[in-house]
Amino acid sequence: MTTSYTKNLNGKTTAEIATQLTSAIRTGRLSVGDKLPPIRQLATQLGVSPNTVANAYTQLGDAGLVISHGRGGTLVAEKPSTLDTGSVIPEGLFDLAHGNVDSYLLPKPSGNLSDIFSTEAGYDADSDVDELLKLAEKCLISKGKISTNLSVFSGALDAMERALRAHTIPGSRVWVEDPFWPPVLLLLKNLRLKPVPLLVDSDGCTLPGDDEQATAVILTPRAHNPTGITMSAERKQEWNKFLQNRSDCLLITDDYWGPLPNEESQYDGSLDGPILTSNLWLNIMSTSKFLGPDLRIAIASGNELLLNAMRHQQILGPRWVSHLLQKIAAKLWQESIDNGQLAEAANSYQLRRTHLCQMLSDKLGTEIETGEGLHLWLPVKSEIATVQNMAARGWAIQAGQPFRLTSQSAVRISLGNIRPDHYNKLVDDLAQSLLIAGRVIT
Secondary structure, three states: OEOHHHHHOOOOOHHHHHHHHHHHHHHOOOOOOOEOOOHHHHHHHHOOOHHHHHHHHHHHHHOOOEEEOHHHOEEEOOOOOOOOOOOOOOOOOEEOOOOOOOHHHOOOOOOOOOOOOOOOOOOOOOOOOHHHHHHHHHHHHHOOOOOOOEEEEOOHHHHHHHHHHHHOOOOOEEEEEEOOOHHHHHHHHHOOOEEEEEEEEOOEEOOOOOOOOOOEEEEOOOOOOOOOOOOOHHHHHHHHHHHHOOOOOEEEEEEOOOOOOOOOOOOOOOOOOHHHHOOOEEEEEEOHHHHOHHHOOEEEEEOHHHHHHHHHHHHHOOOOOOHHHHHHHHHHHHHHHHOOHHHHHHHHHHHHHHHHHHHHHHHHOOOOOOOOOOEEEEEEOOHHHHHHHHHHOOEEOEEOHHHOOOOOOEEEEEOOOOOHHHHHHHHHHHHHHHHHHOEOOO
């Protein structure tokens, strides 16, 4: 129903009308689902042109505050949701849903940490920890990508948010992979940006149409979450060519798998080549998968002007990422290289994928691509039925719905908790659940 509050509006310009309505929505005088007056009705009430009201409604729509339902009218939109940290796993179920890393594969500090606390940073800290930057630079060089312009942020989402705030305005379109990492979609909604899905196939994220436009694109070239797909060389070159003609489109590559290597992977850098000669690019390498979620530091490399804008935002907020945290991360990272822990972790995750996919392929009589990373993505006809059937057999897996916009139904299985003695039962139970639920053969 149309709320009576709008009878109190008195704006005469687009900006005044939009400002008054925005204030009413944010203070609760207009609630979710309230209908705004028809454009011509409000224009007559205010004594302004219908175009003035229409432009105000468009601004509110671009900001995500209202939704137009055509002849159904313009309604106050739901507020951006908060991140669902995952449902509680019922007692007795083995957790393959939450996507946690294997804590046994995380590096443990050796000796004491007195050297880390030997110097204290003051409020005049104006740079990141050199040891961490050198490790990140060495990792980037090993992947065929060289950039000495590096900055440290508080995780991948922090870096993404700062880049998008620097480059976009509310209402901007952003291309995202579908399926996707759910926090990315939530971030876009809270920034009032419009996610435009691009389906992910066996070669990686597909391209938009030649005539489509967006302000930014977020890609995961390697170990895509949730599918585990690594972008093929051919698809990478297609993206290179596509983005060469879109100098105003910000490319964000999420290299969350970082220095965890896979010798069989086709990955040869975060879309290096022509795509990185663009004026607008940002590569984000996170430490959370190989050092642990509590050490979620992100090292970002990219365009100097963009990074400067991101640093400026950081200075106005947290100022810097804790130097103690950076030093601990650098110490553990270097030790995990020296003692082989990093290679062991990468090898362990990949062996789990290889064994599980091969056994499942043999059981189902159809090939399951091995992929890379921490998750398996299996298309199904019914997510709910598959999840329920697996729960009845003692396993908690993740329905695909939170990861999808337009892509087909699927379930996600995380590998962090799997041990060798789980394979036979897991494969048997999964095959039976997929059979009952009606697996989609692709």
